[in-house]
Amino acid sequence: MKKSLNMAESDHLAQIIIGCKKGDAGSFSRLVDIYAKRCYGYFYRLSGSRDVSDDLLSELFVKLVEKISSYKGGCFESWLFTTATNVFRDHLRAKQRQERLLNAEKRQLESKATEAKQRSNERIDKLQEQLGKLDADTRELIMLRFYSQASFREIAAMRFEPIGTTLSKAHRGLKKLRELMEQ
């Protein structure tokens, strides 16, 4: 799964990052071309919504303009997907706050309307449906592994947890996902 960058790719990426740090729009544009697809897939598999994924992808790359100077080397994918995870978690927190503000009746109406809209606009694939049956933390871990293409060791470091915990959660999650998909 882990796709290591070769020397030329690594140098190319390093040049792009240097350009980004200097505030070069062309370098940011190339960064978007390289990572937009993977980051979009990550957001989509976590949120299950194209609209939310559109917003989060924009937010992520605009945030990179401010945050790129804080990247001090190491695996760029790990850094990028840590930022993406934070963007998604911020979105979840904002959503929870918004939900708390709405009264029960309003929430019920909105929920029905959103569901109806989603049904008409999007065909949720089987994988997305089964992913929804996993707990949020396991889902995030599996998606982080798949889309960041980082090693389990790097993912454990990103999540500030022991490697054994990460391996165990990923194993259980992927096994359960396979069982759900085979049903």
Added chain:
Amino acid sequence: MNGRNEENLKEQFEQDVLEGERILREHSAPEPDKQLISNIKNEIARAILRKKARRTYYEAAVAAAAVILLAAVSVKLFERNAGKPERLVTASIIPDAIWESESIAADDENIATLTAEIEEVESEILAVKSGGNGGNGLTDVEKLEMELVEINSSFWEG
């Protein structure tokens, strides 16, 4: 035996992970629209401009603050120097000309003349007190005082 079990578990783990990831590859997620990518690139360009403008403002503010600070410090120093007396002002009997003079020899001569004059005045006072200037033993000052007393009493008598 333990080593074999561990090897089996490792194999099982790898197989489950590979199988799970195969499922994820087979069900690819939708891709972002070209329009979305284009919008993001435009938004990034705007964000870069905002960041550069902010940095320029910040640098200008820092430069202005430095100039203001420098001016404030200069004014303070100027005020301190202006308030300070240029030299010590005393009720000295030594004339200003001597303080301001740069010729030590001339000053010494002036001081010697001044000292001689002071000594002369002192000896004259002593002579007046002792009647050395032709008086009758009472000092001229005492005589003067007695005359004043007489004038004073005759004035009241009419």
